Amino acid sequence: MKRMAMVCLVVMLQCVSVIADPNGKNLAEITEEWSPHGFLSTTWQQQYIGLRVSGVFYKESMLWTELYLNLPNNFFMDLWWSADLQDSDLSSTGGDEFDTTFGWQTKFFGLDAMVSVSQFTCLPSKGFLGEGHAWSPDLILSKSFKINEKHTVTPAFWIGYLSFNDDFWKGALYTLPNIRHDWKEPFGIEKLTFSHTVMFPWDDGFIANSSDGLFFRWMPAFNWQLSKHLTLTAPGVIIVEPITDPHDGRGDEISLNFSLAYHF
Numbered sequence: 728m729k730r731m732a733m734v735c736l737v738v739m740l741q742c743v744s745v746i747a748d749p750n751g752k753n754l755a756e757i758t759e760e761w762s763p764h765g766f767l768s769t770t771w772q773q774q775y776i777g778l779r780v781s782g783v784f785y786k787e788s789m790l791w792t793e794l795y796l797n798l799p800n801n802f803f804m805d806l807w808w809s810a811d812l813q814d815s816d817l818s819s820t821g822g823d824e825f826d827t828t829f830g831w832q833t834k835f836f837g838l839d840a841m842v843s844v845s846q847f848t849c850l851p852s853k854g855f856l857g858e859g860h861a862w863s864p865d866l867i868l869s870k871s872f873k874i875n876e877k878h879t880v881t882p883a884f885w886i887g888y889l890s891f892n893d894d895f896w897k898g899a900l901y902t903l904p905n906i907r908h909d910w911k912e913p914f915g916i917e918k919l920t921f922s923h924t925v926m927f928p929w930d931d932g933f934i935a936n937s938s939d940g941l942f943f944r945w946m947p948a949f950n951w952q953l954s955k956h957l958t959l960t961a962p963g964v965i966i967v968e969p970i971t972d973p974h975d976g977r978g979d980e981i982s983l984n985f986s987l988a989y990h991f
Contacts, residue, residue, distance in 0.1 A: 765796040765803075768988035774980070775809065775822060776965050779863065779889055779901050781928050781942040782977040785821035788812050801832050823850040830865075841867045862890040881907040901930040905944075923947035927970070939971040960986035 769792050775785040794806045804827075811822030830843025847861045869883035885903035905926040913921045926944040948963035963984040969977060 761797075761799040763797065764991055765794070766988050766990045767795075768793045768986055770960075770984055770986040772809075772984045773982040776967055776980050776982050779887065779903075779928070780899075780930065780977075781940065781944065781967055781969075781973075782975075783980055784824075785811065787822060789822045803830050803832065804828070805830075821849075824848065825850060835868065838868045838870050841865075841869075863887050877911045877913075879909045881909075883907070899930050899932060901928065903928045918952045920950045920952070921947070922950055932973075932975070940973040940975075940977070941970040942973075942977075943968045943970055956990050958988045958990065960984070960988070 769790065772789050772791055774783060774787065775789060776782070777784050790810045790812055792808045792810070795803065796805075797803050807824075807826040807828070809822060809824040813822070825848045826845055827848075828843050828845040830841055832839070832841045834840065843865050845863045845865065847863070849860075865885065865887035867883055867885045869881055871879055871881040873879050883905050885905065886901070887903075888898060888900050890898050903926050905924055907922065907924040910921040912919060924944075924946045926942075926946070928940075928942045928944055930940040932940060945966045946964070948960050951959040951961060953959055963986060965980075965982045965984070967980045969979070
């Protein structure tokens with residue numbers, strides 16, 4: 728079953744890359760002239776609740792740093808680093824991690840499509856493909872709907888596969904259907920956008936080989952526009968609750984966060 732699902736994911740990724748534009752134009756013809764842009768952010772996170780695994784990797788506070796950069800022809804790169812604030816020796820407590828993502832964004836039959844491959848490195852690691860590493864191919868399809876000048880909703884479907892890792896015992900297929908709502912200037916407060924995303928993550932078992940890993944995840948955040956390039960998130964929250972019993976100890980979790988981002 729898992730092998731068949733993995734084959735389906737690979738086929739879907741290939742279909743997006745081959746027929747991304749239904750009008751038959753190639754990517755060079757539909758891509759505007761490239762100019763570098765992205766963001767650099769730093770985030771204080773109360774605890775590490777994994778996005779794909781819906782479980783806690785680390786119970787103490789961390790500092791997350793992220794650099795996102797667009798590349799020519801709709802490609803992009805994302806570098807993410809988590810540093811445990813309890814020590815500075817990369818002791819592999821679960822709070823020390825470095826992730827690299829390369830991906831491509833395009834249009835797919837009227838939808839926004841993103842395909843990417845990520846490498847997760849738990850520090851310290853042993854070689855490029857050795858202990859402490861995991862890989863994940865991902866496909867995300869989404870579409871934004873502007874309700875009015877202040878409200879935008881974006882439903883999305885996310886599917887991926889996390890490779891074998893010593894921490895997970897085996898690989899796992901996962902889906903993250905979700906919907907995001909952005910509310911500009913709530914209650915007339917200028918320079919503020921309230922954004923929140925509701926997810927229903929499902930996985931076919933990371934530890935105990937359970938297929939009952941269905942969760943509810945809510946991520947509200949108050950984003951303050953300090954200047955043209957600077958945004959403060961204060962506060963943000965991650966709330967996770969299991970809908971079904973995953974039979975592996977994962978349960979209700981909450982994590983507070985604050986973030987500062989420079990957009991260029």
